[in-house]
Structure formats: C-alpha cells, structure tokens
Amino acid sequence: MTWLRYLLFPFSILLDAVTRLRNLLFDLKVKPSVSFSIPVISIGNLAVGGTGKTPMAEYVIRLLHQHTKKTAMVSRGYGRATKGLRIANTTDTPDTLGDEPFQVYQKFKKEITVAVCEERAVAIPFVADQVEGLQCIVLDDAFQHRYVRPGFSVLLTDYKKPFYADWLMPVGRLRESTRGAKRADVVVVTKCPLHSTAKQKEEIRNRIKFFTDAPVYFAAIQEKSVHNFDDERVDPAQIKSVVLVSGLAQSDLFIQSMQEKFTVAEVFDFRDHHHYTAKDVEKIEKAMHQHQAYVITSEKDFVKLNLLCQNNRDRFLYLPIEMVLLEDGAKFDDQLISFVNQQLAEYELA
Numbered sequence: 001m002t003w004l005r006y007l008l009f010p011f012s013i014l015l016d017a018v019t020r021l022r023n024l025l026f027d028l029k030v031k032p033s034v035s036f037s038i039p040v041i042s043i044g045n046l047a048v049g050g051t052g053k054t055p056m057a058e059y060v061i062r063l064l065h066q067h068t069k070k071t072a073m074v075s076r077g078y079g080r081a082t083k084g085l086r087i088a089n090t091t092d093t094p095d096t097l098g099d100e101p102f103q104v105y106q107k108f109k110k111e112i113t114v115a116v117c118e119e120r121a122v123a124i125p126f127v128a129d130q131v132e133g134l135q136c137i138v139l140d141d142a143f144q145h146r147y148v149r150p151g152f153s154v155l156l157t158d159y160k161k162p163f164y165a166d167w168l169m170p171v172g173r174l175r176e177s178t179r180g181a182k183r184a185d186v187v188v189v190t191k192c193p194l195h196s197t198a199k200q201k202e203e204i205r206n207r208i209k210f211f212t213d214a215p216v217y218f219a220a221i222q223e224k225s226v227h228n229f230d231d232e233r234v235d236p237a238q239i240k241s242v243v244l245v246s247g248l249a250q251s252d253l254f255i256q257s258m259q260e261k262f263t264v265a266e267v268f269d270f271r272d273h274h275h276y277t278a279k280d281v282e283k284i285e286k287a288m289h290q291h292q293a294y295v296i297t298s299e300k301d302f303v304k305l306n307l308l309c310q311n312n313r314d315r316f317l318y319l320p321i322e323m324v325l326l327e328d329g330a331k332f333d334d335q336l337i338s339f340v341n342q343q344l345a346e347y348e349l350a
Contacts (some may be wrong), residue, residue, distance in 0.1 A: 005171045012168040019168075019176040026146045034121045035149040038128055039136045039343040041336065042150035044143025046163040046180055047173040049249030049272060051156040052190040054100045054300070055221065055323035057140050058107065060154070060336065065111050067337055070133050074123045075101040075140040077116030079273040085123050087130065088114040094304045099273060100140065103303045121147045136340055143183070144175055152339045155184035155214070158250075159192045164207050181211040185339075186332060190323070191253065192218045217325055217332045223257060224320040226296060229306050229313045239317075241265045241293035245284055247274030247301050254298055254319070265291035276301075281308045288315055 025031040041060060045051040057073060064071045077086070077098035088097055088105040097105065097116050105114040113131050117123035120139060128134050139148065143155060157163045163181065166172040181187065187208055192201075196218075205216045225233050242262045246254050247270035258264060266287045268280075288295050295316045297305055302318035309316050325332055 005167075008170045012171045015168050016177055020179075023146070023176070023180065031146070033146055033149045035151070036124055036128070036137075037343075037347045038124075038134065039152070039340045040124065040139060040148065040150045041136065041340075042139045042142040042145075042148070042153045043156065044139075044141050044145075044154070045156045046143065046175060046178065047158070047161070047166055048169065048175060049173065051158050052219070052221065052323060053141050053156060054103060055321060056154065056156055056188065056190070056219070057104060057138055059219075059323045059325070060138055061104070061108055061112055063333055063336065064136055064138075064340070065108075067340075069135045069340060070131070071111075071136045071138060072113040072115060072127050072131055072134055073101070073104055073138045073140060074115045074117065074120050074127060075104075076118055076120070076142075076145075077101055078141070079275070080116060082116075083118070085115065085117040085119075085126060087127070088116070093307060095275075099300055099304055103300055104140075106303055119147070120145055124148065135344060143180070151343055152336060153183055153185045155181060155187045155212075156190050157187060157208075159189050159196070159204070159218075162189065162204060162207065164211060178211050181208070181214075184212055184214045186335065187212060187214050187216045188325070188332070189216065189218045190221075192220045192326060194220055215331070215335065217329060218327065219323050219325045219329070221253070222322045222324045224322070226317045226319055229302070229309060229316045229318065234317055236261065239294050239296075241291055242296045242317075243284065243287045243291060243293050244268065245295055245297040245301060245305070246270065247276075247304075248272055248298055251298075258296055258319075262296070265293045274301075274304075276304050276308055278308060281305070285312055288312065 026033055043053055043056050080098040081095045094102040101114055101116050115123050115127050163178055166174050168174045208216050228234050243266045244258050245268045249272040251269050297318050299320050
C-alpha cells in the first residue's frame, strides 16, 4: 500500500462501516426490500467500473430469447439527462436513456422492452403491467440495489482484479465489503484470457469459495469484425492505420486488442460515460485526416458518436463484442433457465 493509500485508508474503514450497517438493516428487514412473483435476474458487481455488466446483460437477454422468454431490462440509466421512469422508444438517445441502456435498446428493441428508473422497485410492477405476457426482468448494475430482492443474482468480477484482491474505495475499487459476495447465486469471472490454464482458474475458484458457496463460472470477451457506422462489416485488410476512440471504465483491453490488429496512429482515451460533443468529433476527424486513417471506437461509444458523425461516416468504425462463457457455461445456462421456469410455474399456480 502506497503512502497515499495509507492516507485514504480511514475513509475505506468508514465506507465499510456504512455499507455493513446498510446491509444489516436490509438483512434484518428494517429497511424494506421487495420481491416479485415474476422472475427477476440481477447483474452487478462489488467493484466500480468495467467488469462487463452490459455484455453480461446482453448474454442473458440472448439466452432468455433463445428459450422464448418475453423479457424486459430495467436499468438505473446512469448519466442520462432525464429523471424518473422511462420506457425506451424510437425517439430516445443516449442522453435520455443513458449510454448502456440505449446500447441494449438499439441491439434488442425488436425482442425486449428497455426501461430506466432510479427506483427499480417502482419500475418493475409498472413494466410488468404495461408489457403483456412479460415473463422475466433483467436488472442491470443492481447488486447493491437492495430495495429489490432478485430471485437470481449474478455477481461479476474481473479476472485481472478479482474482488478478493481489491480494497474498499477510495483505497481500491470495491463499493462494499467482500462479504457481500454471499448474496450471489452465481459468480462469473469476466475478461478471462483464452490462454488461462485450468490451474489458474481453480485457484481463483478456491479463493472465491472463501466468500460464497455460489457456483463460479469463467467468461471471455469475444470480438467480432469491425463494422462501419451504417452497421456494415468492413474487411480488416483494407484498414492500414487507425485512430482509436474510447470512453470506457477500463479501456486498456480495447486499446491493446486494436494495437495487436492494426497500426494505431493516435488514441483518444476519454473517461467512462464520456459525453461527446461536436468539438470532440472535430478533433477526432482532424486526427483521422492527418494520419489518413480510419477511426475505430467501442460499441458503447458508437451509440453516442453515431448521432454526431454525419460526415466521413465511411471512415468511422466500431468493434462489436459479445460475452462468451467458457468450458462449463452450459451449466450456467441451465441454472438460470431452471430458475426462470420454476418461478414461472409457481407464479402460474398461485
């Protein structure tokens, strides 16, 4: 621990005390926590930032769609300019929904309903009432949102920075103590390198087992071929030089991957949830022309930049990604679908 961390350590102790008290009040039912008859799946983490919550939500949505489950996603809508409950429609933008819910809406709008609301305990019954035949609700970034008691809780942790090796904020990145892991029904270790060995995974699994008895699964990010902003696949062979643009919690994996595939002329590395402006686009286009390069951005940033890039669209590209579960991922699928089927059967009998 560096000297700065020593100075910040008392604040971590204070956060630990506050979050422990809060969790105790929920556990003792002093603070209200609502459960629902409809299956509710929560996806979240113990740490702040980039563990892959949105790719995981998309994985779950695809899985439910494959099993013909009519699904809605309810998110807080972080970073949006609107307030209150909002159900996504064709007039929405990242500003009205938040960048991540808007990304999910753009990708799955024919298959699911997307809603945003600060109070998800209020949003869930409203969405269930509005969407005929709704069978399942996915909550994004809801592990600490204990006002809703999910039926199935997915806890994500980063392969390179697992929660058991982290500290509470501001010393580290944890929002609450590692004891919170006991609320998980499954733990998914995300962003695993494909070359990780069975021994490395077993070591991680054993460390996690110290905090929770939940099954532990491993997942990786699978990159697809780059697409232009009109969503057409682009042949990588025609891309000689690129300017990278990202506003991610952890942009290092994106940047490293692109450096391995292309000659990177310049990098624009903005903060997570960056609100792009016309001036940003001007700077990006200037670099693009200067280097005679393509621009490549992340899928999350694409949904925001797409609205601003009316010129040079053929030179702006984005990298679609998907989360894939490794090895025994079928067990995860079976566990989640079994939960949904069982709760739906109980709901229909009630």
